[in-house]
Amino acid sequence: MSFNQLGLSEALLKAITKKGYSTPSPIQEKAIPVILDRKDILASAQTGTGKTCRVYPAHP
Secondary structure, eight states, X not given: OOGGGGTOOHHHHHHXXXXXXXXXXXXXXXXXXXXXXXXXXXXXXXXXXXXXXXXOOOOX
């Protein structure tokens, strides 16, 4: 799966690409759709799997 398939905005996809990410980690792949659906989430994953990775796109 790619970030493009997760329903992220174009601005966020550009920021992710600029940061050098190409594919979501398993926790990101499972959590992003739930978050975009505005549901609460409680997740657990091994250290270093992308749970706290944030990308802040510049506002136009």
